[in-house]
Amino acid sequence: MLFNKLPDDIFAPLSGQNRQVYQTVLLELSDLFFDEDLIDPFIPKDLVRSQIENAVVRMGVRRWVAESDDESETELPTSSADYTNRIYRRLVSTGWLEEEQKIYRTYVLLQPSVSYLLRNLVSIARFEKRSYGGTVLNVLSSLESALNDPVGRGITLAEAADTASEFSAHLTDMLLGLRELKITLSESHNPQEIVRGFFERFVEHILVSDYKTLKTKNNPFRFRRQILSLLRDLQFDTLKVELLTKHYQMQYEIESESAEAMVFAHINRIIRIFESVDQRLAIIDDFRYQLEKRVADTVRYMDKTTPGMAARLSRVISKLSEKDGREIPAVRSLEQYGFISPSSIRSPIKRRVETAPRVITQQQIDPKVLHMRQLFKEWKARREVKVDRIDEYLERHFMDGQKSVAAAEFKIDSIEDYICFSYVRHLNSLGKKARKTADRYQIEFDEAYVCVADMVECRGFTIHRNKA
Known part of the structure; x- marks a missing residue:
């Protein structure tokens, strides 16, 4: 089934001794044929040859091995133009490129199967890191679109299934890549190669771009429950299933039974993939832990030899x-x-164990405790020293117009009065806040001791109001 759609010699350039040259040229041509601004897929032959020559010059090709028994191929190329001609003829003869004549000009194009093959080979060569969050959100948005409008956009359910399938395949590729890297690092005895291989192959190629977010509260899989809930409700929603079946039947031009089976197949595929995510990520995390532990040990003991x-x-x-x-x-x-x-012998690093979820309940405080707290706050507030209270206390005793008040004439009716009377004799010690109050009064002490309100025994004094 593969060779019925691809030329027989399609892989010949990539299997010979000049495969590195052809790899560079094909990557260069992919930028030309897959340009987003390209409108006409028929590209002039001169432009294609110029692109090949640029790749040859930039690569600096110095070694070439004859690829056939033809006498013209036995001689080594002597210039970049010779390299370009030979590479171009080889790509045309093996089916990578196809020429088409239009009047007096020759154009070059790619067959659909060859174009698809080249795109996949380029993606393998560049192997860009994936984003889990974007994939999960893509599945969720496609699923919601299909459920909200099953008649007009029901086909997005199939797109959600395809995206989930690609995501599952990526998890498998990631696990196999970690296994291969683990075997490679285990066979290496050079610390520098171990560290370099870890960063070049694992961190740059295998590791997912948002892997760290998997361990945070912003985990991209927080939408997984929502996806599974929507799909399980859809399984028992006969009306929406019927509408999706009709939409599938119209889009794929199949019978009603086949369309309904396809709808349930897509639903079950997404459910199976997202239900097994935790187990697959746990296996990937085990391989990642072993890799990081080995590299950490290597770095730790590199300077100790x-x-x-x-x-x-x-x-x-x-x-x-x-x-x-x-x-x-x-x-x-x-x-x-x-x-x-x-x-x-160093003990291994302990693995981070995921905290089990627990229900957080608000603790009920005893009303007696709350009442005691309130009483304590009120008692503390009454004992607080405030300048305005002292000023009010003094003004209360000078209300009758007298110019001086002796110590025995002061009244103490509450805890607030007791605090104010204690600080009346020491207004100057209260600092700048009591400066205005202290300037309005003058205190004069005597040698006798008096008892005030049968509560306080202190040295006698007389407070005089200063003239305004």
Whole structure:
């Protein structure tokens, strides 16, 4: 089925000894044939040859192997034009390029099957990182579009199924890529190659662009439950299923039974993929953890390998072999023997365990506790020293027009009065806030002690109001 649609020699240029040259040329031609601004797919032959020559010059081709027994092919190319001619003829003969004559000009085009093959090969070569969030949102938007308008846009359900299928295939490719990379790193004994391979192949090519968001509250799979809920409701919504079936029947021109089977097949495919996401991501996370652990160990011990380590190990083993197996030589220096002791074996990094979800309930506080808190706040507020309270307390005792008030004449009827009376004798110690109040009064102390309101015993004093 493959070779009925592709030329027989389509893979010949990519399997020979000059495959690196043809790879560069095909990547260059893909930018020309797949240009978004390209309106006419028929491209002039001169432009195609110029694009090939640019790739040859930029690559700097210096080695070429004859590809056939033709006498003209046995001689090596001598210039970039010779390279261009030979590469162009080879691509035409193997079916990559097809020429078409229009009056006096020759145009070049790609067959549909060859164009599709080249696009996929280019995507493999560039292997751009995928975005999980964009894929999930694409499935959700296509599904909502099909459910909101099954008569006009029901075909978007098929697009959602195709997107989910591509997403599932990408997860499989990612897992297989991690496995291959793990085997490659395990076989390597060069620390530099291990670190370089990890960053070049894993971080730049395999790792998903928004992988870190999978462990956050903005997880792109937070829409998965919504997708599954919509699909499960759709399975039992006979009216929408019937409308989708009619739309499928009209779009694909098939019978009603086949259209209904296709609708349920697409629904079940999306459900299966998104129900198994957690298990597949757990397997991918296991491979990722093993890779990162090995690279972390490599980086940690890269600078600890010193010259003469092999000889030192040999001497230690020789000393151990001289004993009967029951006696271990005394440790004299951690520098010599520390690296083989059990305490020197680093414990592996603990894996981050996902916190199990739990229901958060508001804690009910005892009303008695709330009442006690309120009483404490009120008691604290009454004991707070405020200048306006002291000023009001003094004005209350000078209301009858007297010019001075003795200590024994002050009244203390509450805790607030007690606090104010305690600070009346020390207005100057309250700072700038009590400056205005202190300037209006003058205090004069005497040697006698008095009892005020049967509550406070203090040194006698008299407060005089200053003239305004």
